[in-house]
Amino acid sequence: xxxxxxxxxxxxxxxxxxxxxxxSVSHAPRRKDILSPEEKKLALRNAxxxxxAEWHAELAPEFRxxxxxxxxxxxxRFRPTYAMHARPVTDYPARSPQAACIMLMVQNxxxxxxxxxxxxxxxxxxNGAVFQNWAQYLLTMKYLSTMTDEQTLHLYSGHPLGLFPxxxxxxxxxxxxxxxxxxxxxxxxxxxxxxxGVTQYGQMTAGSFMYIGPQGIVHGTTITVMxxxxxxxxxxxxxxGKLFLxxxxxxxxxxxxxxxxIAGCVTVxxxxxxxxxxxxxxxGWVDELHETLDALVARVKEAKARQEVVSLAYLGNVVEVWxxxxxxxxxxxxxxxxxxxxxxxxxxxxxxxxxYEEANELLASQPEAFRAQVQATLRRHAATxxxxxxRGTYFFDYGNAFLLESSRAGxxxxxxxxxxxxxxxxxxxxxxxxxxxxxxxxxxxxCASGAPADLTLTDQLAHDVLVALRADAPPEIQQQLDDNIxxxxxxxxxxxxxxxxxxxxxxxxxxxxxxxxAFNEAVRDGRxxxxxxxxxxxxxxxxxxxxxxETSNIYDGSRFTADMAVHNVIGDSFRGATWVSIxxxxxxxxxxxxxxGFGLVLDGSLEAERKLQSMLFFDVNNGIARRSWARNPExxxxxxxxxxxxTGLQVMLPHLVDDGLLDSLPIA
Numbered sequence: 199x200x201x202x203x204x205x206x207x208x209x210x211x212x213x214x215x216x217x218x219x220x221x222s223v224s225h226a227p228r229r230k231d232i233l234s235p236e237e238k239k240l241a242l243r244n245a246x247x248x249x250x251a252e253w254h255a256e257l258a259p260e261f262r263x264x265x266x267x268x269x270x271x272x273x274x275r276f277r278p279t280y281a282m283h284a285r286p287v288t289d290y291p292a293r294s295p296q297a298a299c300i301m302l303m304v305q306n307x308x309x310x311x312x313x314x315x316x317x318x319x320x321x322x323x324x325n326g327a328v329f330q331n332w333a334q335y336l337l338t339m340k341y342l343s344t345m346t347d348e349q350t351l352h353l354y355s356g357h358p359l360g361l362f363p364x365x366x367x368x369x370x371x372x373x374x375x376x377x378x379x380x381x382x383x384x385x386x387x388x389x390x391x392x393x394x395g396v397t398q399y400g401q402m403t404a405g406s407f408m409y410i411g412p413q414g415i416v417h418g419t420t421i422t423v424m425x426x427x428x429x430x431x432x433x434x435x436x437x438x439g440k441l442f443l444x445x446x447x448x449x450x451x452x453x454x455x456x457x458x459x460i461a462g463c464v465t466v467x468x469x470x471x472x473x474x475x476x477x478x479x480x481x482g483w484v485d486e487l488h489e490t491l492d493a494l495v496a497r498v499k500e501a502k503a504r505q506e507v508v509s510l511a512y513l514g515n516v517v518e519v520w521x522x523x524x525x526x527x528x529x530x531x532x533x534x535x536x537x538x539x540x541x542x543x544x545x546x547x548x549x550x551x552x553x554y555e556e557a558n559e560l561l562a563s564q565p566e567a568f569r570a571q572v573q574a575t576l577r578r579h580a581a582t583x584x585x586x587x588x589r590g591t592y593f594f595d596y597g598n599a600f601l602l603e604s605s606r607a608g609x610x611x612x613x614x615x616x617x618x619x620x621x622x623x624x625x626x627x628x629x630x631x632x633x634x635x636x637x638x639x640x641x642x643x644x645c646a647s648g649a650p651a652d653l654t655l656t657d658q659l660a661h662d663v664l665v666a667l668r669a670d671a672p673p674e675i676q677q678q679l680d681d682n683i684x685x686x687x688x689x690x691x692x693x694x695x696x697x698x699x700x701x702x703x704x705x706x707x708x709x710x711x712x713x714x715x716a717f718n719e720a721v722r723d724g725r726x727x728x729x730x731x732x733x734x735x736x737x738x739x740x741x742x743x744x745x746x747x748e749t750s751n752i753y754d755g756s757r758f759t760a761d762m763a764v765h766n767v768i769g770d771s772f773r774g775a776t777w778v779s780i781x782x783x784x785x786x787x788x789x790x791x792x793x794x795g796f797g798l799v800l801d802g803s804l805e806a807e808r809k810l811q812s813m814l815f816f817d818v819n820n821g822i823a824r825r826s827w828a829r830n831p832e833x834x835x836x837x838x839x840x841x842x843x844x845t846g847l848q849v850m851l852p853h854l855v856d857d858g859l860l861d862s863l864p865i866a
Contacts, residue, residue, distance in 0.1 A: 201280050202291040205301070208340030209276075209333060213253050216260065216275050219317075223310050224473045226318040226325075227545035228562040229269025232389045238265060244395040245271045248333040270393060272318050276332040282316065283309040284698040287646035287728050290343070296370045296776050297342040299646050299731050299799045302698070303407040304328065304339065306644070311481075312411045312697040314448055314474070319356075321409050322448070323785070324538040324546045326401025327375075329356035330392065345370065355397040356405070367809075369771050373407075373779035375400030376788065383782060383789035385543065399541075399783045402736035406779030406795045410642060411696035412453035412483060414735055417685055417703060418629070418640055419457035422596075424681065425628045426532045427463065430592045437463040439505030441498065441529065444596070445516035446536035447484065448474040454536060455484035455509030460685075460692060463531075464501045465509040466494070468516035470548045470557070475513050482693055484511040491522050498528055515550045517575055520582040530591045533583065534624070539599040540787035542572055547603075549575045573607035580609035587621075595623040597737075597747035599786040623750045630751030635825050635832035637706035637818045638678045639738035643717065645699040646799075647728035653699040654690060655725060659716040660703060661686045667709055674835060678704065702735070707818035707840070714800060714810040721802030730800045731776075732810070736784065736793040740766045740821020744784060744791035754828040760792035762824045767794035769816045774798065774809025815844075823849045 199207070219225065233241060245261050246254050261271045284306035292298035307328045310316045319329045329335045338358045341351050350364040353373045376397050378387060391397040403409040427437040440463045444454050447469035455478070458465025467484065469475040479487040485508050488494040494512050501508050512519055516535065523530060538546030548557045549571035561568040579600075583593050595601045601619040604611045613620045625634070633639065645652040661683065668679040682703045689701060705713060720726040734741065742748040745757040767780045775796040784791040798813060800806045819840055825833030829852050837849055 201285075201289070204278060204280060205339050206291050206343050208336050209248065213256065214275055217277060219274065223317055224315055224471070224477075226268070226270075226315040226320050227558050228267065229393065229544060230386075230389045230565050231269060232386060233265075233393050237390070237394060238262075241265060241271060241394045245273065245331065245333075248273075248331075248337075265393070268318075269389075270318070271331060271395060273331040273333050274317065276336060277317060278332075278336070283311070284644075284648065286648040292343050292345070294342075294345050294347045294370060295729065295801060296347065296799045297345045299729055300371055300407060300777060300797065301339060301342050302646060303644065303731065303797065304335075304342075306698040307404060307407050307409050308335075309697045312409065321401065321404035323401045323404070324448070324541045325399045325544065326404035326409075327356065327398045328400075328404055328407065330395055330398045331356075334358060342371075355400070366805075367772075367774065369775050369777050371777035372771070373400070373405060373777065374781070375405040375779070376782035377780065378782055378789075385788055388783070388788040389544070399788060400779070400781040402742070402781065402784045402793050403733075403795060405781055406736070406777070406797070408642070408733040408735075408795055408797060410644065410698060410700035410702065412456065412478075413694040413696065413700060414453075414640070414642065414702055416453040416457050416460070416692075416694060418735070418737065419453050420460045420685065421633065421681055421704065422624050422628050423457055423461040423463065423532070425632060426592060426594065426624075427461065429627070430531060436505075437461055437531075438507055439464060439502050440531040441466065441502060443516075443519065443523070443530045443533045444536055445469065446538070446598075447471075447478045447511060448538070452478045452483055455511065456692065456694070458509050459485070459507055460688070462507050464498065464506060466498060466512060466519065467509065468512040468514060468519050470513075470515055470554050472513055472554060475511050479511060481696065485509045487511045487513065489513045491518060494519070495522060495526050495528070498523075499526075502528070515548065515575075517550045517579045517582065520579065520586065524582055524585050529589065530586050533586065533591050533593045534596040535579075535600045536596045536598050537600075539603045540783070540785055540790070542599075542603050543569050547572055547576070550578060576604045576607040577609045580604045580611050584610060593621050594627055595619065595621055595746075597623055597625060597744075597785050599746060599790065602746055602786070602790075623747060625747055625749075626751045631830070631832050633678060633704060634739045634748070634821070635751070635830045636675050636678065636836050637739055637822050638675070638704045639818070640702055640735035641705045641710045641713070642700060642702040642733050642735065644731040644733075645726070645728065646731055647726070648699055649727075650695075650699060652726050652728070653695070653701060655720065656717060656730065657686055657689055657701060659720060660701070660713045663712045663716055664703075664705070664709060667712070672839070674832070675706070678706075706836070707815050710814045710818065711811055714798075714814060715807065718800040718802055718806050718810065721800055723802075729802070732798040732800060732814075733796060734817075736781075736795045738821070739818050740824065741795055741817075742784065742791060742793035744786055744793065746786050746790065748791075748793075751830065752825065752828045756824075756828060762821060763792045763794045766817065766820050767796075769820060770794075770796045770813050773813040773816055775813055819847070827852055829854065
């Protein structure tokens, strides 16, 4: 059977043979055993409903064994036999060219070179799922292969509910992940309902098929690290030889060493999972791998003395690195953490003093003991960070819920007022006021041809647009444009591509629209032989409501609301997006964030041109308007600039209140 025939088949007509677990890829840790006996029967009923009744007698004990062994039913028997990777878009069997582009993105998100736990359909973050099980994947790909441009596929947390009649202007796919009734959005609720097979954690770009490997965060991390050094170093001083200490190499966190190299510093990144650390080293995302603290200490001292630019991975727990560096009097200029603390009790963060294997065994056999050790480690972690901060280290929360979970563990991370954290998040200090409020965020694209030469052309087109914009840019956004011109000029030499031929840069609405128009024109005139797929990280100007990350610099009390993200997805859907998605959860945890995204296929048509101008304009300015209403001065500047040049835009601007007036009132 050919690849195309397998896609079109969906669920096989003949029951395939069982498949052993493949030891060559990283596998998700065993999830919590949280279901009652009756709920386990329900989970089996839910899984078996995908298959003919005559198969149930054979599949039921197998699925029961998976549930017992992994805490989930993944249906490993039904994993496709073909290689999983993004193919040229013309390789996919499809009636709709837009659907073929979506199939490409689905497979890219499950590519073992891209995905963290590919055989459990987990792309990144420990639990960021594309689908809950392999039956959902098979059915979704079959639906996409038969879909016309007058149908829309609706996905309920990975489950393809079906194709419904729509119109050519409607999205081809609408995705929701984990959209729970609010009172059922605690971490254990995710464990229970995911084990039942009725919801999933889509992270941000995993469940919406727009993850492009660590490159997707390299750029944002580069900007963050560069600006962190700008905030802390004397003017004109180079970051060379200055130390950035952090943790995490598994999924998106794997971008940190590469970003540190681009920013021009010494990066030390600890990772407890040997497979993840060695994978990033083999991929060239980190320069050196060290397995003992003695070797690491000696190498860091050498690198600082020689003012090197180098990235060092340490195979072990980052808490031990912080503590040893303090003992050795190694000054850490900037520090952070990017472990998956949104998922602290299921393998997102590991306790000190245990190997990776020992910790996973404790997680599976004694989850409450695992939780206690994680919280003890968080207290140690925060304590040693505080010691370094007292010496002058600039520490920032990287939006992974480090400060939130540390505070819940009883660590000393609160400010003097007992409410705020003593350290700012990177959005509060850097990305919020410097980027998001001005409309700059992580715009990305994928060349559907799969050809590196096409990516090179898009890099040049984007570069030319940014240079032209820089010539007339106001002073407020010149640094942002300069950083992105430098980024896109160096992107190819930094070997950023993993999986699909993809790129990312930060741009505002004007930049995104002009770049997209240049791409669409290149498809139209044949310079690009296949469509370009646009998207963005959900970690953006208006895609996400997350009070401890994306909207942490919203100070009018609305940071705990989710209106912006919901309006973003709805607004994009009727302005021309090819697919839209909205998720509960994301980088800071289940129940802590609502985030949404889109995909938009540029096929060279005039219709695509109309869609991109309408949709990209709203996608950014929805967030700027909300941030301006929250009285953020940078957003006020950005929306007033947009109002001056966009006649169809009308936005309410806030009237500012004299604080002295309020201070004079007798308020009890």
